[in-house]
Amino acid sequence: MADKTLTFALMDPPYENARSTTALRLIDIAIGRGYDVNVFAYEGAVYVPFALQKQHPNPVHGNPEADEEDHPLPREWVAALIEAAESKGVKLDWVNCGLCVDERGAAESIEGVRRGTPGDFWAMAENSDNTLVIPTS
């Protein structure tokens, strides 16, 4: 178990602004420093680890094939963070708000993401050294 635990609440969907990417960078740093990390994905953020995200080609960049473009997939970033936490021996507990998932049809998350409720967020915060809310605007 790590010395410190941090909790993040995220609200933004992927591909709309830089906030969720910034949050993932903070989470990456926290894992690298050996902290346990909780994430509560609320509203559009449940799409960050959505399993059906797919790369596409980008002719504007001169890349007619998807593999040449290597378009970013936030689900891969989350998966990489889960792997990084495992190899570091710390915990990344990613909880998707279940009702937010249902209303969006976003049930197909990557492995390692679990379904939860606002009560999970409260419990995470209660058992953390600090909690950062990164809301949509």
Place this chain on the structure above:
Amino acid sequence: MKALNVIGTAYRGTLEEQDDTIVWITHAMKGAGAELDVLLRGSAVNYAAKGQEVPPLSFGARKQKNAPHIAQDVAGLIGKGIAVYILDEDLEERGIAADGLIDGLIHIKRGDVAGLLDGYDHVWAW
């Protein structure tokens, strides 16, 4: 542990959600045993206005039922024992009179916000 949910932006997705997502999560967390209060600031001070209503919404033949009732939802927080603070200056800037607000709000001035925050273990600015 006690937390303050600060709501500063109003009407984010309220037609789709049938509520404000932060008012809603405050209700949900309270139901899970959380100790929470709320500060309404910025455009969200309008959430306390009694006279607001959502006109009927329809797209083609699809008529949307169960419009959001944000002021009632905020009043519901107060009814559950949650302190709902509201910033007077943000009301004044928008010309919202105190007699047009729901009952039970706690009015504070901007100069008192720092002292308010000091009373909480967590302050979450949504």
